[in-house]
Amino acid sequence: MAAELEELWKKLSFTEEEDESIVLGRNTTEAAIAIGKNCLLMKVLSHRSINIDALRKNLRMVWKPNKSIQINEVENELYLVEFGDGRDKKRVMEMCPWTYEKSLILLREFEGERIPKEISLWQSPFWVQIHNLSLKSRTRETGRAIEAKLGEVLEVDVEESGVHWGKFLRVRVKIDVTKKLVRGKKIVIEGGEQRWIAFKYERLPNFCYRCGLLSHGLKDCKEGNDNEDQVDLSKLQYGAWL
Template sequence: MAEELEELWSKLSFTEEEDASITLGSNSTKAARERGRFCVVLKILSHRCVNVEVLRKNLNMLWKPSKGVKFSELEEDLFLVEFGDKRDKRRVLDMSPWSFEKQLVLLQEFEGELTPKEIEMRWSPFWVQFYNLPLKCRTKETTWAIGSKLGSVMEVDVSDTGVQWVKYLRARVKMDVIKKLVRGKKITIEGGESRWVHFKYERLPNFCYRCGLFSHAIRDCSESVGSNYQTDESQMQYGA
């Protein structure tokens, strides 16, 4: 976006009056910066238009904020959410991901330095389960190693001993949701043979079972053109 603006400006011819800059001091931004501490930016990962009033009612019921919450529409698909209590904001962020009408809700901290068009919304945390690992690999280090290949690891669910004797390992990972879901990874253990470790995602919203993207359902998938998305199960690379 910044590059596009620079290119646009380079083509403009400014008058003397237009070229005279306006300097804003800290007093001009103080009120917004103070209120921004209570805010998050929100986007619904969907091609469909969102009704802000329906969104507000739905998320109010889910979040149950102690001191209320306000929604402001910044762009057609981008919203600013202002909480009355910072503890409500922290709880909502910590309990992500959320969904609205089965579509993924993206949330991130308020960034006052950016215009709405400059804000990039593409990351969301998920708890991911890792299956089919040998017993000797069920450690904190293994969980971090696998999780880091999916995104930024925020937390691992491993006991203080560093070993987790359960059915699967589990990590909370901030993932790039513009990319396709990763179904698993080939793991090579101590120079031995490779094995397939498959993943399961907790609280997963709607996504395309054909291509693995969050942004649309099967009926809207460009790969579904000319095929029967309801019956052509052989083309479904993703599922429960």
């Protein structure tokens, strides 16, 4: 409907009365801006239709807010979540990623200056484990350098010394969910030999083992026509090991 209205608007010849602009002052937006501070924009990364009543019930149960939350659809597949308590909003954002029916939920801050159809949600934070690093490379600087190639680095899980001795280095990074999952990277340390480091994603939702996209599962992938039950998972480029 929005696209149809826009096309219609382009074809119109305005009358003198229609061409007169209405100027909206600050007092017309104050209430929405104030409430917007406790709001998030939300999208479920799924090709399947979403039942908004079921979505509301599920998120209230999973998020367990101290006060009420309201969820409204402001555009096709775009929702606005209004929290009664800003602390609930903060906690929900800090505990991302979330899922609904195994599909990833995308969340971002309220954008009052834009109309809903102009708003795009395409990023989500994940804790990513970096495996197969040499001991001398398990530092905050290494984590930032490597994960910066995936997206915006939010945090590197190391001690105050800047070093972490463990089975892997752990980094929180905001990734582009429209792209294929990155399974690892080739690195060269201080002019030494090239080696492969592997990534593992914590709390990874449903994704496609064939193409590596988060927007659908294997059975909904357009790159293959075979029955999911007949697929040899060992021959696919992605898997549960991610």
